[in-house]
Amino acid sequence: MDDTVEQEGEVGRLRAGDPLSWETLYRRxxxxxxxxxxRRVATTEExxxxxxxxxxxxxxxxxxxxxxxxxxESWLFGVLRHVVLDRQRTSYRxxxxxxRREIDATDPLESVVLGEERxxxxxxxxxxxxxxxxxxxxxxxxxxxxxxxxxxLDMRPxxxxxxxxxxxxxxxxxxxxxxxxxx
Amino acid sequence: xxxxxxxxxxxxxLGEVLAPEPVxxxxxxxxxxxxxxxDRAAAAVAVATGRDASTPVVPLATSARWGQRxxxxxxxxxxxAAAVAVAxxxxxxxAAAAVAxxHLPGPTRAVAYDLGLPVTSPALAAARGTLAQxxxxxxxxxxxxxxxxxxxxRSELADLSPSDRATIQTSAALALARAAALAGAPPGAxxxxxxxxxxTTRPGGTTGTGPPGTGGSTGSGGAGGTGTGSSSTxxxxxxxxxxxxxxxxVTTPTTAPxxxxGxxxTTPxxxDGPGDGxxxGxxxTTPTTAPGSTPTTTRPGGxxxGGxxxGxxxDGSDDRSGAxxxxxxxxxxxxxxxxxxx
Numbered sequence: 001m002d003d004t005v006e007q008e009g010e011v012g013r014l015r016a017g018d019p020l021s022w023e024t025l026y027r028r029x030x031x032x033x034x035x036x037x038x039r040r041v042a043t044t045e046e047x048x049x050x051x052x053x054x055x056x057x058x059x060x061x062x063x064x065x066x067x068x069x070x071x072x073e074s075w076l077f078g079v080l081r082h083v084v085l086d087r088q089r090t091s092y093r094x095x096x097x098x099x100r101r102e103i104d105a106t107d108p109l110e111s112v113v114l115g116e117e118r119x120x121x122x123x124x125x126x127x128x129x130x131x132x133x134x135x136x137x138x139x140x141x142x143x144x145x146x147x148x149x150x151x152x153l154d155m156r157p158x159x160x161x162x163x164x165x166x167x168x169x170x171x172x173x174x175x176x177x178x179x180x181x182x183x
Numbered sequence: 184x185x186x187x188x189x190x191x192x193x194x195x196x197l198g199e200v201l202a203p204e205p206v207x208x209x210x211x212x213x214x215x216x217x218x219x220x221x222d223r224a225a226a227a228v229a230v231a232t233g234r235d236a237s238t239p240v241v242p243l244a245t246s247a248r249w250g251q252r253x254x255x256x257x258x259x260x261x262x263x264a265a266a267v268a269v270a271x272x273x274x275x276x277x278a279a280a281a282v283a284x285x286h287l288p289g290p291t292r293a294v295a296y297d298l299g300l301p302v303t304s305p306a307l308a309a310a311r312g313t314l315a316q317x318x319x320x321x322x323x324x325x326x327x328x329x330x331x332x333x334x335x336x337r338s339e340l341a342d343l344s345p346s347d348r349a350t351i352q353t354s355a356a357l358a359l360a361r362a363a364a365l366a367g368a369p370p371g372a373x374x375x376x377x378x379x380x381x382x383t384t385r386p387g388g389t390t391g392t393g394p395p396g397t398g399g400s401t402g403s404g405g406a407g408g409t410g411t412g413s414s415s416t417x418x419x420x421x422x423x424x425x426x427x428x429x430x431x432x433v434t435t436p437t438t439a440p441x442x443x444x445g446x447x448x449t450t451p452x453x454x455d456g457p458g459d460g461x462x463x464g465x466x467x468t469t470p471t472t473a474p475g476s477t478p479t480t481t482r483p484g485g486x487x488x489g490g491x492x493x494g495x496x497x498d499g500s501d502d503r504s505g506a507x508x509x510x511x512x513x514x515x516x517x518x519x520x521x522x523x524x525x
Contacts, residue, residue, distance in 0.1 A: 052211075
């Protein structure tokens with residue numbers, strides 16, 4: 001079945017309030033949504049709450065999904081992004097603190113387990129600007145296409161591709177710095 | 184590290200490093216999902232039924248979280264339940280409004296009255312309806328209707344409880360007296376036993392809602408209230424309205440207007456009648472009381488300005504001579520009507 005047709009069918013079921021379709025979608029995107037939120041809020045519980053709130057908002061506003069042509073995943077991440085931003089504004093929390101705290105935990109044991117290369121990537125990713133991190137995370141972790149990321153970040157798909165290319169370029173530069181520091 | 188320089192390779196490595204934990208939404212997360220779905224369904228029902236979808240819906244539901252709340256009905260979750268609740272609220276709201284405004288159809292009123300709800304009794308409502316018909320007939324000068332509605336009203340008044348009768352007796356007595364006068368009935372012929380033929384008319388008289396006067400005339404039978412003004416400054420003809428319901432004589436305006444400067448006020452009272460109560464009746468001089476009638480209070484030469492009674496004698500005293508009865512009869516009276524006992 002064509003992806004577009006399948007997506008339209010899923011959107012139709014979601015708009016109809018089909019519980020099974022919603023459960024399937026939720027189980028599919030929950031891990032990446034939680035990971036996205038955990039890197040941006042202070043605690044796992046807060047991240048879980050943010051994901052739940054995003055889902056609730058998405059259910060309430062699902063009727064608008066069909067008009068946008070966006071995928072349910074990108075719609076969910078778009079809502080989650082706003083929920084996280086709201087919480088960050090409310091708590092005056094710096095967006096990168098949780099990420100730094102988590103990703104910078106390059107203790108020796110982790111280096112042994114994950115390998116030097118992985119640790120370097122994590123460290124370099126943590127040093128990226130938030131905009132770059134978010135874009136790459138949506139592409140890599142959430143698995144969204146450039147068009148879907150464009151929906152989430154309110155950008156043009158072409159601009160997303162350009163920004164992604166630049167973000168990867170900066171990541172490579174940071175990796176080299178990490179390597180030089182390590183050596 | 185050099186193999187990470189390609190975009191695709193770097194993205195793959197990044198995906199591996201940042202891969203989310205394989206977690207599944209917990210029971211609370213799934214409950215939240217279903218709650219959201221139920222809320223959305225309830226909102227759809229609300230929109231379909233015309234209710235404001237933004238209005239919070241009241242509880243009914245089943246979920247793990249609700250159980251944790253000790254079974255408290257937190258939100259209405261089922262569309263049917265929501266619709267039922269909306270219907271119940273709308274119905275009860277209309278009922279409350281109807282009771283508050285006392286606008287009820289007959290059967291509903293009877294049920295409501297039997298249930299003890301604060302509604303007018305069916306008998307009183309019927310009497311009021313008949314009274315309205317009588318007033319209309321009087322206004323139209325329809326002799327046939329006047330006769331029929333008068334008879335009906337008298338019978339309905341007889342069936343009223345004392346408290347109900349007290350609320351309508353004044354206007355009913357006036358209307359009946361007018362009816363009797365216009366129908367040309369012989370004095371007392373149409374009003375039943377205890378009638379006071381020869382009673383006088385009293386245009387725009389006070390309704391007599393005040394207590395009986397403390398001095399002189401008790402001024403009971405403050406019927407005939409058609410005036411609009413207040414007679415509390417000494418209008419003097421107010422009295423205990425209850426006294427008119429039991430054979431008291433009530434006079435109606437017919438032919439002999441009187442002048443009443445209101446100086447001999449007996450009882451401070453209010454005059455809530457609808458008429459303008461202007462009565463300069465200069466011709467009223469002769470109190471006429473038929474034999475066997477209820478004792479009346481006569482006011483030789485007194486005037487009755489009804490609602491505009493500005494008499495200065497606001498001390499409750501009545502300097503009118505012969506003021507001893509419990510009905511007011513103005514001079515040249517023609518008809519008196521007695522409301523039968525229930």
